[in-house]
Structures are given as structure tokens and as C-alpha cells.
Amino acid sequence: MADTLTKLTYQTFQQSKNYFGLAHKILSTRVMSLVSPSDRKSKPLPLDLLQKINQRYERLLEVDWQDAEAGVYPHNILFDNPWDEFFLYYPAVWFDLPQIWERAKQKNYQDFDSNLDIAGYPSYYLQNFHHQTGGYLSDLSANLYDLQVEILFGGSADAMRRRILASLKQGLSDFDDVPASQIKILDIACGTGRTLKMIRAALPKAALFGTDLSPAYLRKANQMLSQIPGELPQLLQANAEELPYMDNYFHATTSVFLFHELPAVARQRVIEEAFRVTKPGGRFIICDSIQMSDSPEMEPAMTGFYETFHEPYYRHYMTDDLVERLEKAGFENVTAEVQYMSKVLVACKPV
Ligand SMILES: C[S@@+](CC[C@H](N)C(=O)[O-])C[C@H]1O[C@@H](n2cnc3c(N)ncnc32)[C@H](O)[C@@H]1O
Numbered sequence: 001m002a003d004t005l006t007k008l009t010y011q012t013f014q015q016s017k018n019y020f021g022l023a024h025k026i027l028s029t030r031v032m033s034l035v036s037p038s039d040r041k042s043k044p045l046p047l048d049l050l051q052k053i054n055q056r057y058e059r060l061l062e063v064d065w066q067d068a069e070a071g072v073y074p075h076n077i078l079f080d081n082p083w084d085e086f087f088l089y090y091p092a093v094w095f096d097l098p099q100i101w102e103r104a105k106q107k108n109y110q111d112f113d114s115n116l117d118i119a120g121y122p123s124y125y126l127q128n129f130h131h132q133t134g135g136y137l138s139d140l141s142a143n144l145y146d147l148q149v150e151i152l153f154g155g156s157a158d159a160m161r162r163r164i165l166a167s168l169k170q171g172l173s174d175f176d177d178v179p180a181s182q183i184k185i186l187d188i189a190c191g192t193g194r195t196l197k198m199i200r201a202a203l204p205k206a207a208l209f210g211t212d213l214s215p216a217y218l219r220k221a222n223q224m225l226s227q228i229p230g231e232l233p234q235l236l237q238a239n240a241e242e243l244p245y246m247d248n249y250f251h252a253t254t255s256v257f258l259f260h261e262l263p264a265v266a267r268q269r270v271i272e273e274a275f276r277v278t279k280p281g282g283r284f285i286i287c288d289s290i291q292m293s294d295s296p297e298m299e300p301a302m303t304g305f306y307e308t309f310h311e312p313y314y315r316h317y318m319t320d321d322l323v324e325r326l327e328k329a330g331f332e333n334v335t336a337e338v339q340y341m342s343k344v345l346v347a348c349k350p351v
Pocket of ligand 1 (some may be wrong): 088116125136188189190191192193194195211212213214217238239240241255256257261262266
């Protein structure tokens with residue numbers, strides 16, 4: 001009975017975030033089209049596709065719950081949500097909307113305030129991904145990011161991130177002669193640190209590392225991660241194409257929602273770097289968007305995504321062969337599994 005209640009509580013908790021995201025999307029689109037009419041009209045998705053998306057969503061919640069039941073991570077992480085941050089920054093999401101809308105209307109994709117230091121970043125990175133104010137480079141962007149992602153995915157972003165954890169723990173069992181506190185895991189492009197938080201919940205003793213190009217996002221990650229128990233993850237600003245670590249340093253590497261935001265050449269370089277820094281016998285686990293090869297029926301949703309949001313590399317990503325890229329870098333036994341709007345690729349570095 002208690003179990004059923006908790007599962008029901010989890011489903012209700014998720015559904016409420018889902019409805020909130022939906023309500024925000026409908027309301028904000030209505031309000032903005034009244035305040036600032038535009039010819040840009042996104043096509044509504046057909047009903048049968050929406051039903052399929054909903055089925056995938058329910059399956060994601062089920063798998064998420066089952067992994068907690070199996071002890072991959074504690075149940076309390078299922079309910080983790082930065083409510084105080086969300087309440088604090090929700091008004092700012094609205095205040096930011098007119099600028100986002102205007103940028104989208106003007107097709108202005110490289111709009112950076114003069115007070116932001118944009119020197120030294122790869123040119124592909126200097127974009128207003130999702131029309132975000134400040135791209136990935138401002139504190140405002142870092143403060144709003146998690147809330148915006150939660151709205152986009154109807155509160156399921158962490159549930160998708162958690163899909164890397166079962167394979168991560170399973171892979172680490174090959175290093176059972178290594179004390180738990182000496183297991184080293186790197187999260188590449190860690191952003192605001194949500195994935196590191198999920199990894200910490202599953203592996204309380206491991207030494208965690210995170211890199212990202214954005215100083216603002218790293219500051220945000222540091223602030224959040226310093227509030228949770230356990231050793232503070234070591235965060236470094238670095239381009240994922242040139243990781244500042246020795247060869248064979250990590251027992252596992254992960255990367256969540258990065259690859260669809262990279263041009264093809266950078267995608268390959270990041271995979272090669274992940275291969276270099278992962279120990280033989282270790283795993284590199286990617287969680288990113290679904291693709292045409294695994295979800296052809298979702299094509300209208302994927303096309304709608306890159307047409308509505310500014311995602312300059314997504315169109316190429318949709319048909320890119322990530323398995324081939326991973327094998328080309330030297331990984332083997334690559335598996336891929338779709339979960340809701342994401343897929344998880346697990347790649348092993350040969351011993
Ligand atoms: C969509 S966000 C994903 C962030 C985080 N992994 C998550 O799950 O929310 C993409 C992240 O990749 C980072 N990024 C993009 N290109 C990068 C690169 N070449 N090297 C390092 N980080 C990069 C961005 O700064 C941003 O934090």
C-alpha cells in the first residue's frame with residue numbers, strides 16, 4: 001500500500017510538472033502573439049503523434065520508478081526539484097520573453113550584450129541557442145536554464161538524465177577492486193550540474209568531475225552542488241574538444257544534452273576526447289535527443305523543435321550516426337536505448 005502510494009505520489013508530482021509546462025507554453029505563446037504578432041506559426045502536432053509522445057512519457061516514468069525500486073538511486077531523488085529557484089526565477093522567464101520573441105522574429109541568432117566576454121570561444125558556440133538571452137554566457141541564462149528545460153520537457157528532464165545511471169553503475173562493477181572513493185567520473189558539458197547531482201545520489205562516494213565552456217553555468221553548478229552532501233565535484237572550464245585531463249584518467253565519462261548542440265566535426269572530436277580520457281574497460285555514456293534512425297515517427301516533433309527553437313546543428317544531428325562515430329573513435333559494444341524524447345548510448349572502451 002505504502003509503495004503504491006509513493007509511486008502514485010511520484011506520478012502525480014511528475015504530471016503536475018507536465019501540466020505546468022504545457023500551461024506555460026500555451027499561455028506564453030498566446031500572450032506573445034497578442035503583444036507582438038509574428039508570421040511564424042509552428043504547426044500543431046497531429047493527435048496520434050501526441051498520443052505516442054504521451055505513451056513514451058508514461059514509460060519513462062515507469063522505468064524511472066523501477067530503477068529507484070531496484071536501488072540504482074534513492075527514491076528521494078525522484079522528487080528533487082529546485083522549487084525555491086523556480087519560484088524566484090519564474091517571473092524572469094516572463095520578463096525575458098519579449099526579447100526572445102523579438103530575436104526569433106528578427107532571426108537574430110548571435111545577439112550578445114557588450115558586457116559579456118565572448119573572446120576565445122569556438123564560433124559555433126557563440127549562438128543564442130533556444131533564442132536564449134546571453135546564449136550560454138550570462139548569469140541570467142544560467143539562472144533560467146533549468147526552469148526553461150523543465151518547461152520544454154514538461155518536468156521530465158531529470159528523469160531522462162537519470163537514464164544514464166543504471167548503465168553507469170553496471171559499468172563500474174568491472175572496477176570492483178577500486179575503493180568507491182577512488183572511482184573517478186567526468187560529466188562533459190555539465191551545464192548547471194543537474195546530471196552531477198543525479199550521479200552523486202547514485203554514487204555517494206565517487207570522485208566527480210565536471211567541465212563546461214560556460215563560466216556562468218559552472219558558477220551556477222558550483223553553487224547548487226556545494227549544498228548537497230558528499231565531496232564537492234571538481235568543476236573546470238574547458239572545451240569538450242580538448243579535455244584538460246590525462247589519458248585513461250576516468251572510470252567512466254558521461255555527457256547529457258550536448259551532442260545536438262555541436263556541429264559534426266566537434267561531435268567527433270568530443271567523442272575522441274571522451275575515448276582518450278576514459279580508462280580501458282570504462283564506459284562513455286551519452287544521453288541526448290532521439291534521432292530519425294530510432295524514432296522516424298517523431299520526425300514532425302524533431303523538425304518542430306529546430307524550427308521553433310534556435311538549434312543550428314540539430315537538423316544534421318537528427319540523421320547523424322553516433323554509433324559509427326563512437327566506433328570510429330575506438331569504442332565497442334555500443335548500445336542505444338530510447339527513453340521518451342531522449343536516447344542513451346553506452347559505449348565501452350576495450351580493455
Ligand atoms: C543543452 S546544455 C546541457 C547541459 C547539461 N549537460 C544538462 O544536462 O542540462 C549544453 C551545454 O553544453 C555546453 N557546451 C556546448 N558546447 C561545448 C563545448 N564545446 N565544450 C564544453 N561545453 C560545451 C554549454 O555551455 C551547455 O552548458
